[in-house]
Amino acid sequence: MDSTFDAMQFDDRFVRELPADPNTDGRRRQVLGACHSAVMPTPVPAPRLLAWSRELAQSLALPPELVESEAFVRVLAGCGIAPGMRPYAACYGGHQFGNWAGQLGDGRAITLGELILPDGSRQELQLKGAGPTPYSRSGDGRAVLRSSLREFACSEAMHHLGVPTTRALGLVTTGDDVVRDMLYDGHPAAEPGAVVCRVAPSFLRFGNYEIFTSRGDKDTLRTLLDHTIRHHFAGLGEPGPERYAAWYREVCERTATMIVGWMRVGFVHGVMNTDNMSVLGLTIDYGPYGWIDDFDPNWTPNTTDAANRRYRFGQQPQVAAWNLAQLARAVLPVLPGSNEAGAAALQEGLDAYITAFERDHGAMMAAKLGLDALRAGDDARGDAALIEELLAVLAATPTDMTIFYRRLAEVPTAVDASDSALLEMVRPAYYDDAIDGRVTARMVAWLRRWSARIREDAVPDEVRRARMNAVNPKYVLRNCLAQLAIDDATAGDNSTLHSLLAALSRPYDEQPEFERFAGRRPEWARNRVGCSMLSCSS
Numbered sequence: 001m002d003s004t005f006d007a008m009q010f011d012d013r014f015v016r017e018l019p020a021d022p023n024t025d026g027r028r029r030q031v032l033g034a035c036h037s038a039v040m041p042t043p044v045p046a047p048r049l050l051a052w053s054r055e056l057a058q059s060l061a062l063p064p065e066l067v068e069s070e071a072f073v074r075v076l077a078g079c080g081i082a083p084g085m086r087p088y089a090a091c092y093g094g095h096q097f098g099n100w101a102g103q104l105g106d107g108r109a110i111t112l113g114e115l116i117l118p119d120g121s122r123q124e125l126q127l128k129g130a131g132p133t134p135y136s137r138s139g140d141g142r143a144v145l146r147s148s149l150r151e152f153a154c155s156e157a158m159h160h161l162g163v164p165t166t167r168a169l170g171l172v173t174t175g176d177d178v179v180r181d182m183l184y185d186g187h188p189a190a191e192p193g194a195v196v197c198r199v200a201p202s203f204l205r206f207g208n209y210e211i212f213t214s215r216g217d218k219d220t221l222r223t224l225l226d227h228t229i230r231h232h233f234a235g236l237g238e239p240g241p242e243r244y245a246a247w248y249r250e251v252c253e254r255t256a257t258m259i260v261g262w263m264r265v266g267f268v269h270g271v272m273n274t275d276n277m278s279v280l281g282l283t284i285d286y287g288p289y290g291w292i293d294d295f296d297p298n299w300t301p302n303t304t305d306a307a308n309r310r311y312r313f314g315q316q317p318q319v320a321a322w323n324l325a326q327l328a329r330a331v332l333p334v335l336p337g338s339n340e341a342g343a344a345a346l347q348e349g350l351d352a353y354i355t356a357f358e359r360d361h362g363a364m365m366a367a368k369l370g371l372d373a374l375r376a377g378d379d380a381r382g383d384a385a386l387i388e389e390l391l392a393v394l395a396a397t398p399t400d401m402t403i404f405y406r407r408l409a410e411v412p413t414a415v416d417a418s419d420s421a422l423l424e425m426v427r428p429a430y431y432d433d434a435i436d437g438r439v440t441a442r443m444v445a446w447l448r449r450w451s452a453r454i455r456e457d458a459v460p461d462e463v464r465r466a467r468m469n470a471v472n473p474k475y476v477l478r479n480c481l482a483q484l485a486i487d488d489a490t491a492g493d494n495s496t497l498h499s500l501l502a503a504l505s506r507p508y509d510e511q512p513e514f515e516r517f518a519g520r521r522p523e524w525a526r527n528r529v530g531c532s533m534l535s536c537s538s
């Protein structure tokens with residue numbers, strides 16, 4: 001018996017405790033009354049480990065020699081499984097772009113098993129791109145290197161930024177080509193295939209619950225809710241219908257935390273369908289996501305959404321509320337008591353989202369600006385007005401959001417600087433050389449107003465700077481940086497990816513050796529496919 005895997009112990013609670021699809025032939029179909037279907041990953045010809053997360057492996061108690069071993073790399077590529085794994089694809093549905101889409105499910109994700117950590121907690125290992133499942137519909141179950149690299153790098157970057165997210169343990173290339181029509185414009189091309197191994201306590205999405213309600217299957221819905229509460233929301237107490245409203249409320253609050261995190265760092269998910277919303281409040285399913293370079297609340301990276309911009313940066317908080325309302329509709333039929341009482345209890349949960357979002361978003365903006373706390377007041381003296389004016393000034397001419405906040409931390413507030421000195425402080429954030437004087441005057445006026453407000457808190461500049469730099473990252477996974485890593489990895493050079501991962505593992509620290517990753521988006525990236533334009537075709 002191979003001893004490589006002795007360090008790992010797996011559980012199969014999800015498979016054991018929840019109703020299984022009785023059909024095991026892998027045929028694509030509607031799967032009724034079941035939470036999962038048994039499915040094996042499809043082997044690939046030539047697995048190669050491109051990158052792995054040392055820090056995550058350590059927190060999973062996986063020794064480096066194990067992760068890099070040939071046997072484990074084969075598992076990461078879907079060429080074999082370790083003892084104790086019972087691979088499955090989950091059944092879920094979802095609202096896509098505002099419309100109910102019916103059954104979706106893990107069409108190219110296969111959970112291998114639940115790794116038991118030394119402290120007894122569990123983390124699921126899930127392969128994305130490891131071949132077809134009963135939920136693959138017309139898809140091939142595969143993923144291409146560019147999108148897999150983007151998922152791997154971004155989920156790790158988000159973790160280090162302190163935004164709740166699924167993690168990524170490994171990125172392997174398969175040796176197989178995958179054909180994709182990148183922009184759905186009739187130009188299919190072969191690209192290298194890859195598999196990401198994702199890690200999370202659970203990958204349960206809103207859509208896992210919605211699917212049963214859509215089918216009138218209350219029994220399976222209750223079974224899944226009880227399982228979820230027992231294993232992932234134990235603080236709520238013994239599972240059962242009396243807990244469902246409290247559970248929903250907690251999902252709402254966790255979602256608020258996640259969205260505030262996105263807004264703080266400038267992340268645009270791009271496809272906030274309800275099948276891409278985790279009930280644990282984790283950022284999940286990195287597809288056509290993007291990062292705000294210049295601050296534009298209307299921006300979305302997803303070309304599939306170009307017409308309506310449903311999932312644009314500035315609308316993410318509202319969309320999350322809409323998605324949560326869909327989850328409420330899914331849970332309502334199994335709440336105890338009358339329909340009215342149930343609806344009222346769920347409304348309280350949704351209200352809790354709004355309350356939590358507004359409170360945390362305010363605190364987050366205060367922290368970004370170096371303020372102790374937001375000062376109330378609807379008048380022009382209140383901090384809300386200060387923030388509103390800043391967002392308008394940032395959007396008035398292309399201004400790099402990430403660079404702006406780092407530069408703001410450097411502005412001395414103790415002394416009165418000249419207009420031009422103030423402007424010089426933030427100039428590195430501007431994309432255009434010649435900017436309308438009215439726009440720069442407005443920025444200078446805002447900086448003076450902000451400085452005066454900062455002085456009222458009487459916090460020394462160096463203390464304030466350190467606080468600001470702890471919430472305003474210097475390094476984020478700009479779309480152009482991911483693209484550079486993709487271009488190089490496709491040409492066989494992984495060094496850019498590894499440097500980028502190193503820089504992004506300390507996003508708040510000055511790292512002079514990685515200064516090249518901290519600049520504005522270069523001109524070549526402005527309208528390039530993969531940088532500002534992405535589709536769901538990954």
Ligand code: AMP
Pocket residue numbers: 104105106107108109135136137138139140141142143271275276285287536538
């Ligand atoms: P996404 O937009 O990536 O969240 O995917 C939406 C749905 O399409 C999910 O059910 C996916 O599993 C499925 N899907 C996406 N790409 C593929 C593929 N290449 N093969 C099979 N299913 C896919």
Ligand code: MG
Pocket residue numbers: 275276285
């Ligand atoms: Mg998805």
